[in-house]
Amino acid sequence: MVNALTEAEALKLDTVQVFTKNQQQWKAKPLDPVAKADWLNGLKRLGWQDRTTSHASYLINLASPDDELWNKSIDLMTIEVERCAELSIPYLVHHPGAYTTSDAESGLARIAEAYRHLFKRTKGAKVVCCLENTVGSGSNLGRTFEELADLRARIIDLTGEPERVGFCFDTCHAHAGGYDFSSRDGADAVLDEFDQTCGLAHLKVAHINDSLGGVGSRKDRHAHIGEGDIGRGTSAKALRASGFAAIANRPELAGVPKVLETPKTKNEAGTPMDTINLGRLKRLVGVPTASGAR
Numbered sequence: 001m002v003n004a005l006t007e008a009e010a011l012k013l014d015t016v017q018v019f020t021k022n023q024q025q026w027k028a029k030p031l032d033p034v035a036k037a038d039w040l041n042g043l044k045r046l047g048w049q050d051r052t053t054s055h056a057s058y059l060i061n062l063a064s065p066d067d068e069l070w071n072k073s074i075d076l077m078t079i080e081v082e083r084c085a086e087l088s089i090p091y092l093v094h095h096p097g098a099y100t101t102s103d104a105e106s107g108l109a110r111i112a113e114a115y116r117h118l119f120k121r122t123k124g125a126k127v128v129c130c131l132e133n134t135v136g137s138g139s140n141l142g143r144t145f146e147e148l149a150d151l152r153a154r155i156i157d158l159t160g161e162p163e164r165v166g167f168c169f170d171t172c173h174a175h176a177g178g179y180d181f182s183s184r185d186g187a188d189a190v191l192d193e194f195d196q197t198c199g200l201a202h203l204k205v206a207h208i209n210d211s212l213g214g215v216g217s218r219k220d221r222h223a224h225i226g227e228g229d230i231g232r233g234t235s236a237k238a239l240r241a242s243g244f245a246a247i248a249n250r251p252e253l254a255g256v257p258k259v260l261e262t263p264k265t266k267n268e269a270g271t272p273m274d275t276i277n278l279g280r281l282k283r284l285v286g287v288p289t290a291s292g293a294r
Contacts, residue, residue, distance in 0.1 A: 028079050053092075064097065091204050133174055145198050181215075185289075207261050222261055244284055
């Protein structure tokens with residue numbers, strides 16, 4: 001795992017999102033003591049102890065009406081939280097879940113009940129579970145801000161631990177889910193709505209991705225910054241007019257870890273696209289709006 005830190009440092013990033021186990025398998029081997037020590041030493045050297053993120057396995061479905069899958073999902077989420085705690089990773093991102101053959105109300109109740117078990121099993125863990133907004137395809141929950149806020153409230157009601165549950169905001173998911181992020185003013189309005197409904201104070205992680213799908217398309221297809229329907233061009237002018245300028249200059253998000261979930265490729269010159277995407281975003285910091293405000 002320490003290689004993720006080494007690569008992120010070489011790319012001049014200031015955080016990293018990792019899987020702490022094979023995300024395509026239910027079983028997880030115990031953490032190797034040497035690998036764990038290398039990771040913790042790397043975190044300390046970089047000073048990233050308070051800003052790294054793990055993404056939970058995509059196999060997990062806490063909304064499932066199937067008891068066997070639901071219980072397996074709770075078991076695996078327990079392992080995910082425990083591993084994050086061992087590795088001093090403060091944020092664990094996961095998709096809320098899909099209600100499949102039941103309904104949205106049942107799915108939300110199922111997730112909250114799963115959290116009741118999860119937080120009892122991992123009592124005292126200094127890990128914030130971050131509910132990620134989704135595009136809302138099929139029966140997947142978490143597309144609307146109202147649904148995310150409702151879910152967090154339900155979890156708090158059953159656990160009494162508000163400090164342990166927050167949000168992850170994904171720009172691609174928001175846009176494809178129907179929240180237009182293609183203009184700076186529009187994105188500012190979306191973030192205002194999120195603040196009023198969910199609270200930006202509870203937003204602990206952001207995924208900064210362009211979207212191949214149009215607004216409301218419900219297509220979860222990530223793109224490089226400026227190469228999708230949000231940025232609509234890689235020129236400075238296009239990006240300054242896009243929602244990326246809004247999120248880059250939002251004061252409440254200045255200290256929030258921001259992750260590029262864009263394709264890990266290189267351009268024709270052999271430059272990593274992470275470097276190019278980072279440059280495109282950093283050039284937006286401090287750019288005023290048309291009215292002169294930032």
